[in-house]
Amino acid sequence: MKKKVVSLMLALSMVAGLTACGGDAAGNNGSAATEAGADSSYVAAGEEGKVINIYCWNDEFRTRVEAVYDKVDHTSEDGTITYLTDGTEIHWTVNPNQDGVYQSKLDEGLLNQATAADDDKIDMFLSETDYVVKYTDAEADVAIPLTDLGIDPEKDLADQYDFTKTVASDANGVQRGSTWQACPCLFVYRRDIAQDAFGTDDPDEIHAKVADWATMKASGEELKAKGYYTLAGYADTFRAYGNSISAPWVEEGSTEINVDPQIINWINDSKEWLDAGLLDKNVKGQWTDDWNKSMGSASKVFGFLLPAWGIDFVLNPNWDGDAGAWAVTDGPQAFNWGGSFVHGCAGTDNPEHVKEIMLAVTANKDNLMKITKDYLDFTNTQSGMKEIAEDESFGAEFLGGENPFKYFQPAASSIQMTTLSPYDQGCVELIQSAFGDYFQGQVDYDTAKANFEKAIMERYPDITAVNWPE
């Protein structure tokens, strides 16, 4: 009898668990869930803390801080802690961007911000253009308005490019982040392949060969005859199309994704180019081993569409030949790729340091010029970039003495960044992954569309529909 009672109770408790586990889909990607907004001020009470926690996805920001922030003493060997001269420490939390990991970890940290100990609170975090809109959202309130930090966008950031300031502002025009870079893109090509295929490596003449997509395709056939690929893979052209969409992926306040006709153009053009043999079938995406190898001296790829940070951060480490083998020129289309924004995190206990670091890395013209000269980054100073573009004596050794800013600077003035949405990262990643199968011939067009819909609704449960153009 007792046995029966006990087993009945066990069964009942299990059944109770079954019914209680259903809940509504907690999709909250539009507004990052956070408790920090409940504070009346953005800064934790008490005096300046001793530990500054910064969230980022690689060591690029750390290298910039080490280069220009005057209080930096030294960094630990494994790169996780930077010691400052006034005794405070910067703790770097690095989570990779791919697959949305960085955002998940950041969101987790932000959720715990209100209850975390002062030394564990996130003080600064970075965001990329693909999702900056999510973190500068006024309702989410996780990024401190710059004025609350003591930075006046009108005065202190007057020399920054306007589009970098609007992108980092919320819907009410309050600027909540700042960036040290702008990312206009150019066509970077191998001088030796240019000589072999076209008989010249002069930037202006090569630009004539790639002045628009149709001309570039024709030149691609010439390259193919000599056994070269025009670009590495179909992923390399995505940003050019993706940056010129006429409406955001998801309109403000909507839960439906609108696939822009430009994306469909990318799909069709890429399939055409791949089938014509102008792209390497084996390079299935960017940031892969094959893509890195395609920038080496043994590769047969003619060129890449890269921004300034791409040349220093990606091409240079992957290139194993001599300096001076590459050159830049304007590509078939002007576009912007990337941009890292620095934000002060609401609830921080280190407002003084946050303000100093932000001003040092994103507003001080001398520092920005230093970053440009040392790292070839296109920095956020209009006057500075104009100076360097006109500087005849400036030449990048990696590019054989060419001054890339002559081309970057005019391109920067034509950048438009009005069509951003918080869902961009997922859309960009997953559409390339879903149609990658289509390009490789694994699935047909309609299956690829269905796979994208499945994947995107999994990544963002609050999306209800995907609309394709006619």
Add this chain to the structure above:
Amino acid sequence: MGFDNYINVMGKDFFTYMGNTFTLWMIGFVPQIVIALLLASWFVDARLKIHGEQFFKVVIYLPNLIMASAFAMLFFTLFSTSGPVNSILTSLGIVNGPIDFMGTPVGTRLLIALMNFLMWFGNTTIMLMAAIMGISPDIFEAASIDGCTPRQSFFHITLPLIRPILTYTLITSLIGGLQMFDVPQILTNGQGNPNRTSYTLIMWLNNLLRAPDYGRAGALSVYLFIVSGILCLVVYKMVNGQDNDAKAEQKAAKKRMKAMKGGKQ
């Protein structure tokens, strides 16, 4: 309440992913059990006198100690289109250009199955060796005196007598197979491509939890629990069915004896 989550999850995708999971498990498990049985019977057979037996036992068990994600990362690099395997094949002249192992569903699934096989066949071999060593050698001697060939003794003596351990291996492997996650996740970057053919149930669960979509994730977990429970029950009944019959017979015989001896009329 939340019951629409249950309905939502049980769509066509659920069965596709379950099919993927099972296929991946099956392709890895069948060779694993066959080779494990073979190796186990060789290692235990005193007459074969294998040299360096201890060394081999250690070596075949070693892959089990590797972290599955590190192993997957290694295979991803080894079998990529510009990786070592392709370089070797091309330089040996066996193929003309690089083979895209991970570009086809067959290639990806075989790689995943190969990894699972390598990681677990050592463990299975050791278990089965223990099982075979538990059989009294007198039985084998008696059989060989009666003229039993090694093949006959394997199928008619060894296999039936190690059935409990085989059941155990089958059930644990089945549960492990249903929960297959880290190997396909790392190999296909979380998407199960091409065309989601290597997308397992737990990969789906992981993506739901990350979204975060706790409602559907919870419903999926419950389904997985039920499926695992049913499968284990089926396997158990199937393999131990005959023993139960024998036990039932014994019980019935006992009852009859009692009744005959002096029960109520």
